[in-house]
Amino acid sequence: MPAPSDNPSDGRPNAGVASRTQEDKRSLSRSSQIPYMEADTPPERITRGAMREEFPAHTRDVLAKRVASQCSNPGCRQRTSGPHDDPNRAINVGVAAHITAASPGGPRYDPALSPKERRSPENGIWLCQTCSKLVDSDESRYSLESLRAWKRIAEAMARGEIEQRRELTSEATPRFMKAEQLVRGLLMEMRTDLAENPLAREFVVLKRAWSYSSSGPVLVYYLDDHPELENKLRILQNLGLIQDNTFTNVKRFVMTEELADYLVATNPGPPGGC
Ligand SMILES: [Zn+2]
Numbered sequence: 558m559p560a561p562s563d564n565p566s567d568g569r570p571n572a573g574v575a576s577r578t579q580e581d582k583r584s585l586s587r588s589s590q591i592p593y594m595e596a597d598t599p600p601e602r603i604t605r606g607a608m609r610e611e612f613p614a615h616t617r618d619v620l621a622k623r624v625a626s627q628c629s630n631p632g633c634r635q636r637t638s639g640p641h642d643d644p645n646r647a648i649n650v651g652v653a654a655h656i657t658a659a660s661p662g663g664p665r666y667d668p669a670l671s672p673k674e675r676r677s678p679e680n681g682i683w684l685c686q687t688c689s690k691l692v693d694s695d696e697s698r699y700s701l702e703s704l705r706a707w708k709r710i711a712e713a714m715a716r717g718e719i720e721q722r723r724e725l726t727s728e729a730t731p732r733f734m735k736a737e738q739l740v741r742g743l744l745m746e747m748r749t750d751l752a753e754n755p756l757a758r759e760f761v762v763l764k765r766a767w768s769y770s771s772s773g774p775v776l777v778y779y780l781d782d783h784p785e786l787e788n789k790l791r792i793l794q795n796l797g798l799i800q801d802n803t804f805t806n807v808k809r810f811v812m813t814e815e816l817a818d819y820l821v822a823t824n825p826g827p828p829g830g831c
Pocket residue numbers: 628629630633634635684685686687688689
């Protein structure tokens with residue numbers, strides 16, 4: 558379940574973050590971790606005695622800023638902050654929602670996570686209030702993997718805007734979402750390959766038993782590693798993300814620049830990176 562953000566740095570006169578000491582900031586952060594239950598939480602969601610692992614204020618702030626304060630649902634993209642009538646204040650209508658629930662019985666709850674992991678930024682996604690209710694109302698439709706893909710794409714779009722690269726547009730995201738749902742494992746391998754070979758675009762499709770030699774930076778994907786690889790490549794082709802470039806008896810494809818940009822922008826990078 559999401560918790561409304563009460564970002565302490567929203568410009569309210571009493572926030573006074575700039576003048577606070579480090580100790581003040583720490584106590585502010587601690588007080589924000591008091592478990593909070595929304596007034597309209599359905600009764601079945603309230604697990605008696607269970608500790609909800611709410612996000613600290615700092616984490617909510619980071620989640621909002623990582624997506625430029627826009628809803629991460631690629632079909633929504635609602636802005637979640639703006640000016641208040643009071644010139645000293647800003648309005649926030651965004652929510653730091655849990656990807657896996659904050660307490661047992663909640664949507665997508667993962668008992669394997671530690672309390673610390675449950676309230677870490679990795680387990681959060683920034684959404685508007687409508688979308689935060691939506692994703693918690695239908696767990697099978699809004700799966701763990703769908704929400705992670707939303708987050709990846711929303712962060713990649715925000716990064717692209719900051720770097721003034723606009724390849725990853727709102728119009729393109731439904732195609733990337735579909736690719737993420739249907740050929741996720743292959744996209745993950747392509748991300749790793751592009752990180753090591755940034756200029757590679759061509760790839761061939763082989764069986765491990767075949768011998769093949771090629772000059773230049775040609776990537777290889779094995780039929781043995783990816784079930785139904787040919788069908789997956791057909792999907793990427795239908796989505797306009799790869800082109801068939803076969804000219805021998807070996808299947809050969811080229812990634813579009815749009816796909817390459819998307820894969821680079823959504824590469825989570827080494828653990829601990831930002
Ligand atoms: Zn939304």
